[in-house]
Amino acid sequence: MKKKHQSEIPDASIDMTPMLDIVFIMLIFFIVTTSFVKEKGLMVNRPDDAQKSNKPSKNVNIKIDANGMIFMNGRQVDLARVEANIQLFLAENNTDTALVQAHKDTAHGTVVEVLDQASKAGLTKLSVIAEKE
Template identity: 60%
Template sequence: MKRKKHTAADDDAQIDMTPMLDIVFIMLIFFIVTTTFSSEKGLSANRPKDNQETNQPSKALSIRIDETGQIMMGGRIVDVRRVVANTQTFLAENATDTAAIQAHENTEHGIVVEVMDQVKLAGINNVSVLVKKGK
């Protein structure tokens, strides 16, 4: 038996990719042409008009507590028992739902918590606490 020798022509054998690429491009064109774009139907939303007037509060109640525990509201020193009355007076004059308590970092936490409770009793639920660092 004779053995068959490998020749250079056997190593150069390749598959012709041109017909396969032609079919792929034809299919791509077919799918692009036959695709329909339709807008989905649904309910339209009736949005309210954008008014210049907003119901947002104009200013927040500001309370300051220094390192000795003195409470200042509106530039006056106030006792902790009078915070509710002063807050209600502020609410009568201003439409707001927020209060900011600025406390010194050396202030006792009990005083800050007591002021927060008094403000919430007066009708303000959004209370934020700011800590002022000493110099």
């Protein structure tokens, strides 16, 4: 009788359990040590395309030039008088929208102060446009 020579090669297998344990421990470490910070800033509400309407509306137009001079509806206004002029405009026109057009070299503080004055005057929809040049 002739015996067939059979070589049995044991199946090579790698135990993955220790590697998975290490991966999960690292995942838990990174989740626990991560700090979540809520950044502060201005809230910007962008209009949806569906909200566009074709009817013209009267807005408070405020323009700020590079030197910080403020113009409302074509006439120069002092920063302290912006709120009063907006209230005068609102007495004559029924609107809740202001359009602030600022020059690119205008100080941001001036723009924020104008927006604050407009908000105090009762306007709820404020838009800011920055000129390209």
